[in-house]
Amino acid sequence: MKTKVFVARDNQIEEAELKEASAVIRSGGLVAFPTETVYGLGGDATNPEASRKIYAAKGRPSDNPLIVHIADFSQLEDIVAEVPQEARDLAEAFWPGPLTMILRKNEVIPYETTGGLDTVAIRMPSHPVARRFLQDSGCMIAAPSANISGRPSPTTAQHVWEDLQGKIEVLLDGGPVGIGIESTIVDLSEDQPMILRPGFITQEMLSQVLGQVGMDPGIASENSKKPPKAPGMRYRHYAPKADLTLVEGHMDQVIAKINALTGEAQVKGQSVGVLATAENQDAYIADHVIVIGQREDEAEIARHLFDVLRQFDTLGVDVIYSESFAAAGVGQAIMNRLLKAAGHKRIFV
Incomplete structure (x- = not known):
């Protein structure tokens, strides 16, 4: 497979290139694209085969859930069993932005995307290329970081190219990302909101919106026997070769x-x-x-x-x-x- 690279200039992708990338996603293919956190490896979140392709391209364990990227809050309402008030409050405060929420899913998102879990991780990115891509494709896009599993996450298109050239159809080059670490993940599927992965949106910031927000002890665990509810909870990540x-x-x-x-x-x-x-x-x-x-x-x-x-x-x-x-x-x-x-x-x- 030859990977095509489409370069955004001033955060704008040429219309014809955007249409081609959107067509790839709709047909079940894979497109890497920039977000404000790191580059994501995207596939149609509602397509089980696309999710399987993501796991294969990354060499990622299939029980490590993917994050579903959306362009509009109404899409969250389409894929979860219930939208609690906490989710609405956090979306009002931090979306679009580097925050992922975990909620109980409905049947729209397949288990291939959620790592076999009855919960789904959702975020709304703020990067202009990501937002335009999501809107043009008309898809909700499952997108873990666009790197080989276990390697340092990609913050430039060159990092993506080093790991995934020949494994994906399209790479949207939006230049270096702004934040550089993945989104904060907060679990809203249990009684108390719980941070499963720390990020740019801090525990203090979340607590200002929701009141008390816990920090899951599994964040620091390498040996948990429970299925990971969020990316990065069990497996070694971000590792250099040395x-x-x-x-x-x-x-x-x-x-x-x-x-x-x-x-x-x-x-x-x-x-x-x-x-x-x-x-x-x-x-x-x-x-x-x-x-x-x-x-x-x-x-x-x-x-x-x-x-x-x-x-x-x-x-x-x-x-x-x-x-x-x-x-x-x-x-x-x-x-x-x-x-x-x-x-x-x-x-x-």
């Missing part, structure tokens, strides 16, 4: 520990990469130090995270050591992704 370890503690001690570990690895002949903030980049002795951003600018760090992990792949390092980040706000989402990428390997100093 072995990644987080080092956490007072910054002076973190730097000293990373340098000690670097020296040990270099004696063994290993190439070492360090994921660092700008304030500390000159303190490290590693072969490759990549700056992820200013420590006080969490949005910048989130935006660069997956690209930095992919840069280490390009450099071919053997091991990576990373600074840690705040456990609140957007920092919580950053640490969630880094811990998943590291297989929960971290050192406290």
